[in-house]
């Protein structure tokens with residue numbers, strides 16, 4: 001199985017690229033969606049976060065007020081680290097199960113869309129790593145427009161992550177999303193061909209089909225050795 005890492009900065013265009021992967025039939029594990037699930041009312045993540053941040057972060061219906069929690073953690077690094085520490089085990093196990101389900105289904109290539117791939121040190125499990133890069137001014141404008149937030153709030157969110165230029169240096173593949181959507185689609189076509197190239201032997205061995213081949217080979221090997229051994233004893 002090939003596990004492709006898809007990352008970038010906030011509002012650099014990861015979801016736009018992951019939607020292109022999905023529409024090309026390549027399954028995507030979305031860490032933001034998992035992070036939302038583990039913060040739903042009554043879950044273990046919700047309980048830990050409410051214990052640590054207090055009931056002031058809740059809406060009337062008991063769900064976490066995400067905008068309020070965002071205001072707190074994106075302007076205070078210590079509180080952000082606390083939130084990351086509390087949720088990390090739930091997000092990691094959620095991602096593991098999603099990958100496992102895709103492995104059982106026999107998927108050969110999957111994409112992990114993880115904004116904090118490097119920050120959470122998940123980059124060691126993915127190859128190749130795709131970084132969706134965008135120039136700083138475009139990133140700021142797109143973030144302010146999409147989330148309807150002020151320039152200060154947008155800058156706080158951008159600064160809460162490792163700089164995008166650093167992430168670019170760690171990438172196997174860089175998608176420059178500073179231009180139009182047409183330009184993005186054009187780059188995506190090449191990237192899609194690259195990531196769907198035939199699997200290496202190691203990747204094949206890690207896929208469900210590869211694991212079955214190894215298992216069948218071991219069983220056949222054991223039976224062959226046993227019959228040779230029994231034949232020799234009878235002689």
Ligand SMILES: CC(C)(COP(=O)(O)OP(=O)(O)OC[C@H]1O[C@@H](n2cnc3c(N)ncnc32)[C@H](O)[C@@H]1O)[C@@H](O)C(=O)NCCC(=O)NCCS
Nearest residue numbers: 009010031032035066069070073084087114115116160161
């Ligand atoms: C603080 C929260 C409640 C704000 O929710 P909100 O709906 O406003 O934002 P959303 O979850 O859609 O995230 C938008 C983007 O913010 C960035 N971001 C989210 N959490 C973090 C974080 N802890 N540190 C840096 N950037 C982050 C990511 O680029 C993400 O794509 C939420 O982001 C959260 O629970 N974050 C902690 C969980 C986490 O680490 N998520 C990232 C998954 S790897």
Ligand SMILES: Nc1ncnc2c1ncn2[C@@H]1O[C@H](COP(=O)(O)OP(=O)(O)OP(=O)(O)O)[C@@H](O)[C@H]1O
Nearest residue numbers: 009010011012013014015016142146179180181184
């Ligand atoms: N090439 C583009 N031209 C114009 N707008 C774009 C382009 N690519 C993405 N956008 C817009 O920019 C915004 C950010 O894109 P997107 O939501 O895909 O980013 P993201 O990296 O997934 O963000 P996050 O880290 O918050 O999950 C969205 O409103 C999206 O529609």
